[in-house]
Amino acid sequence: MIDPFAPAHVTAGHVRSGELAVIEVVEASLAHIEALNPALAAFTDVTAERARAAAREIDRKRKAGESLGPLAGVPFAAKNLFDIAGLPTRAGSKINRENAPASRDAALIERLTAAGGVLVGGLNMGEYAYDFTGENAHDGNCRNPHDLSRMSGGSSSGSGAATAAGMAPVSLGSDTNGSIRVPSSFCGLFGLKPTYGRLPRTRTFPFCDSLDHLGPLARNVRDLALAYDALQGHDAHDPVCAPRAVALTAPEIARGVEGLRIAIAGGYFDTGGMPEASAAVASAARALGARDIVDLHGALEARAAAFLITNAESSALHLDRLRTRAMDFDPDTRDRFLAGAFVPAVWQVRAQRVRRWFHDEMLKVFETFDVIIAPATPCSAPKTGERVLHFRGSDLPLRANIGVFTQPISCIGLPVVAAPTFGGELPIGVQLIAAPWREDLCLRAAHALEESGVSRVRAPTGLRS
């Protein structure tokens, strides 16, 4: 009996040693997906035959004595804005599923495959990634494995639900304003949003080029680091991808946080009146020995800048579809996309200047601190269909405000790991933020939290396959 919650690195070790045949791992994963997906709506496409063929090939290689990758035989799945050869890249939309099938996998799918991973399918997501809830009018609302009446979080909703439910120990998501970190928080996972420009976005459907990031989600930090390491490397097909050498993190994660200067984000990130977020930050701070509170001056303005850049750029991307097929959009994204068409250029340009300014302000903070702890979301997963977020004494539109704590960080491209805490009835995450290109520090802090017990991922109770 194969445990669907076995860590990916353990599975890969058993595959390499010959204790496990990849075809058995894949068949177990496919059976688990088939059993759970009707309740969760995490997968929109299951690539069963491709997965079986890949599994047989890895098993053949092992028998032939060929070397196998660090993720040998590990099932993984990708948000459906990643190209998957043979499938239309729907990007959560009704319109794009009419496109011709992709002829080649996204670069990051190719890299995980080269590391021995086995793609088992494409994952549900909020339409065109303009979403924090996991709700989707076309493919159904993705549900939270810890409580099926609640949101998975978005827009990498299927990534969060599938990995939390044991359907794929590693998944790929995208994060423009928080779309890896929000589902990681709600579903109780680790998610890494690397530095802007670290991972190539080649052959993925964009949302907002200025802010789009890709990254992995996993149930433990070693799996997260192994996946991230396999994903690294320059690709000139994405003009934003930085020509930097691969900086392996998996060998670094167990170094602990001794000597790291860790602070708690205050001011804009203050969690007063948010008991779950407050408890999450406090438990992470205690475990990491953080006492200093630092006011991240400019976060409010950066959040506003991210909102405007996203609204204007994404609307420009979709303008022709908005002209001709507005009624085919998900009603929950359509009005926002349409509004973005009316954003004056001067607002957007000002937002880009604010982005540079906040970036420079944050570099000063990183002269004093190595890692900053901030809340990932103001609350744990809301009920599906909830429209209102109670936030600092006001009732705000929930959909646009779940990412209030994640948006300023992605606005300036800082690397960040969302790490889960399990102090209450539902999981809720914290952000571990470092200076540009220091993903290693985020992962070390996350590993320390995992070792302390604060961030040890729990399998959802009540889910049966």
Next chain:
Amino acid sequence: MSSTEKPAFDAELVIDALSPALGLDIDPGLKAGVAVYLRVAERMARIVEAAPVPEDEAELAPVFRPGRSGEDA
């Protein structure tokens, strides 16, 4: 309104005025919802406008590197 006070932002007026230039024909049933989000954008614009960005100094965030996409530098 005093002579120095900024006039209230009329999102629906902006939508009506710019739609022809943008080639958008906003369904009347959608206009109020679109206006809600445009007003949110305007509030965000006021926040970025008030940011103490060094005038005439700060570079824009995006960096443009000339050269054909897909070729290594």
